[in-house]
Amino acid sequence: MQELEERIQAEGTVKAGDVLKVDAFLNHQCDVRLFDHMGAAWAEHFAGKTITKILTIEASGIGIACCAARHFGDVPVVFAKKAQSINLDGDQYTTTVYSFTKQKEFPVIVSKKYLNPGDHVLLIDDFLANGKALRGLIELCEEAGATVEGIGIAVEKGFQGGGDQLRADGYDVDSLAIVESMDPETGKIEFRH
Numbered sequence: 147m148q149e150l151e152e153r154i155q156a157e158g159t160v161k162a163g164d165v166l167k168v169d170a171f172l173n174h175q176c177d178v179r180l181f182d183h184m185g186a187a188w189a190e191h192f193a194g195k196t197i198t199k200i201l202t203i204e205a206s207g208i209g210i211a212c213c214a215a216r217h218f219g220d221v222p223v224v225f226a227k228k229a230q231s232i233n234l235d236g237d238q239y240t241t242t243v244y245s246f247t248k249q250k251e252f253p254v255i256v257s258k259k260y261l262n263p264g265d266h267v268l269l270i271d272d273f274l275a276n277g278k279a280l281r282g283l284i285e286l287c288e289e290a291g292a293t294v295e296g297i298g299i300a301v302e303k304g305f306q307g308g309g310d311q312l313r314a315d316g317y318d319v320d321s322l323a324i325v326e327s328m329d330p331e332t333g334k335i336e337f338r339h
């Protein structure tokens with residue numbers, strides 16, 4: 147998606163440790179017009195599929211998933227929580243995921259009320275790196291007996307391999323920008339096309 151690539155080139159910075167910082171528009175300050183355009187792009191890509199629910203993971207996926215839902219007939223958006231809470235009751239699907247930016251394991255929890263065997267799920271997230279977050283969400287869908295229809299990602303770091311492993315496993319992964327390489331010394335960012 148050209149608009150997203152241009153924003154990454156203009157406003158993104160490359161940090162050591164394979165970190166791309168795009169918090170000016172994607173995952174701290176949020177550009178909702180861009181999010182709306184991203185939702186439209188995923189709706190075009192997944193047009194032939196029946197989607198009954200969007201599933202994401204807190205925190206950064208939530209805003210993007212909500213904007214995307216407007217392009218999928220206002221389907222419900224469920225976000226997996228990364229901490230137990232007195233606000234979480236009843237039976238839950240749970241697993242654990244290693245967080246790339248926080249560098250520790252988190253529980254990943256969805257109430258059984260909000261993920262069902264009949265659901266046809268689109269997974270949405272801001273970043274795809276090693277694929278840990280998505281593998282966790284897929285596991286929750288498998289536990290629930292829900293069908294994963296596809297995966298919509300804003301920024302995939304292709305060189306980390308998580309996306310290609312998911313594609314090899316048969317998942318339809320639509321990443322709107324795939325970073326092929328990035329250099330913290332020069333700041334150069336190259337995209338896969």
Ligand SMILES: O=P(O)(O)OC[C@H]1O[C@H](OP(=O)(O)OP(=O)(O)O)[C@H](O)[C@@H]1O
Nearest residue numbers: 205206245246247274275276277278279
């Ligand atoms: O493919 P992976 O290696 O799993 O990396 C991608 C995940 O990393 C980030 O989550 P993180 O927990 O770092 O932070 P967040 O709270 O900003 O969503 C991002 O939002 C994805 O969920």
Ligand SMILES: O=c1[nH]c(=O)c2nc[nH]c2[nH]1
Nearest residue numbers: 164165166167246273275
């Ligand atoms: O802001 C972010 N930059 C990244 O490079 C990254 N990788 C996973 N999650 C990420 N979030």
